[in-house]
Amino acid sequence: MRKWIVLPLLSLAAGPLWAAECGVVVEGSDAMQFNTKAIEVPATCKNFSVTLKHVGKLPKASMGHNWVLSLATDEAGITAAAIKAGAAADYLDAADPRIIAHTKLLGGGESDTVKFAVSKLKAGTDYAFFCSFPGHAALMKGTLTVK
Ligand code: CO
Numbered sequence: 454m455r456k457w458i459v460l461p462l463l464s465l466a467a468g469p470l471w472a473a474e475c476g477v478v479v480e481g482s483d484a485m486q487f488n489t490k491a492i493e494v495p496a497t498c499k500n501f502s503v504t505l506k507h508v509g510k511l512p513k514a515s516m517g518h519n520w521v522l523s524l525a526t527d528e529a530g531i532t533a534a535a536i537k538a539g540a541a542a543d544y545l546d547a548a549d550p551r552i553i554a555h556t557k558l559l560g561g562g563e564s565d566t567v568k569f570a571v572s573k574l575k576a577g578t579d580y581a582f583f584c585s586f587p588g589h590a591a592l593m594k595g596t597l598t599v600k
Contacts, residue, residue, distance in 0.1 A: 474495050474498065475495065475498035475499075475500065475501055475502065476501060476502035476503065476504070476568075477489070477492055477501075477502075477503055477504070478503075478504045478506060479492075479503060479504070479505050479506070479520055479582075480505075480506050480507075480508045481505060481506070481507050481508065481509070481518035481520075481559070481584065481593065482507075482508055482509050483509030483510060483511045483516055483561065484509075485516070485589055485592050485593060486592060486593065487520075487582075487584070487593050487594075487595060489595060490595040490596070491595055491596050491597075491598075492582065492595065492596070492597045492598075493597075493598055493599075493600045494571055494574065494597065494598070494599045494600065495599075495600060496571065496576060496599050496600060498571050499570070499571060499572075500568050500569065500570055500571060501568070501569060501571050502566055502567065502568040502569075503520055503522075503554070503556070503566065503567050503568075503582075504564060504565070504566040505518065505519065505520040505556045505559060505564060505565055505566075505567075506563075506564040507559040507560060507561050507562065507563050507564065508561075509561040509562075510561040510562070511560065511561050512560045512561065513543075513558055513559060513560035513563075514540070514560075516560070516561070516586075517543070517544065517558045517559065517560060517584075517586045518558070518559050518584045518586065518589070518593065519543070519544075519545065519555055519556050519557060519558045519559065519565075519584055519585055519586070520555065520556045520567065520582055520583075520584070521545065521552060521554075521555040521556075521582065521583055521584070521585050522552070522553040522554040522555065522569070522580060522581070522582050522597060523551050523552055523553055523580065523581060524551070524553075524578070524579070524580060524581070525579040525580060525581040525596070526579075527551040527581075528581040528583055528590065528594070530551060531545075531546075531549060531551055531552060531585060532583065532585055532590045534546045534549055535585035535586075535587070536587050543557065543558035544558060544585050544586050544587060545558070545585045553569060553573055553574070553580070554567045554568075554569040554573075555567060555585075558585075558586065571599065574597075574599045575599065576598075576599040576600070577599075578598075578599075579596060579598065580596065580597040580598065581594060581595070581596060581597070582594065582595050582596075582597050583595075
């Protein structure tokens with residue numbers, strides 16, 4: 454009588470899936486939208502990476518997108534300072550200490566990744582992510598929390 458051995462194939466996928474949780478891909482569109490409104494960062498991650506992809510076609514000058522992270526309470530101050538910084542600074546005062554992490558400002562078809570230490574964040578605190586291009590944070594914003 455023959456005996457068949459079934460290999461536990463599912464266990465092979467466990468490693469890569471676990472690692473993938475320490476990062477996320479966010480898309481920004483020509484309709485001035487991010488494709489996500491909430492990001493949860495696992496407290497077990499040492500670092501967390503965010504890749505922003507501008508999936509539209511419009512140029513940076515008219516539909517620029519970046520991904521900026523701060524305390525939720527600092528968002529309004531950062532976006533106000535971004536307008537003062539102007540187009541030459543890609544609408545972000547990068548030296549602003551309230552900014553926890555940020556990508557470059559992108560035009561259609563471009564992407565950029567930012568990686569930050571999860572130790573910079575506290576569980577139970579509300580963080581905001583947003584685009585600092587003038588006017589965009591009204592629509593392009595979401596929450597980030599540590600779980
Ligand atoms: Co934008």
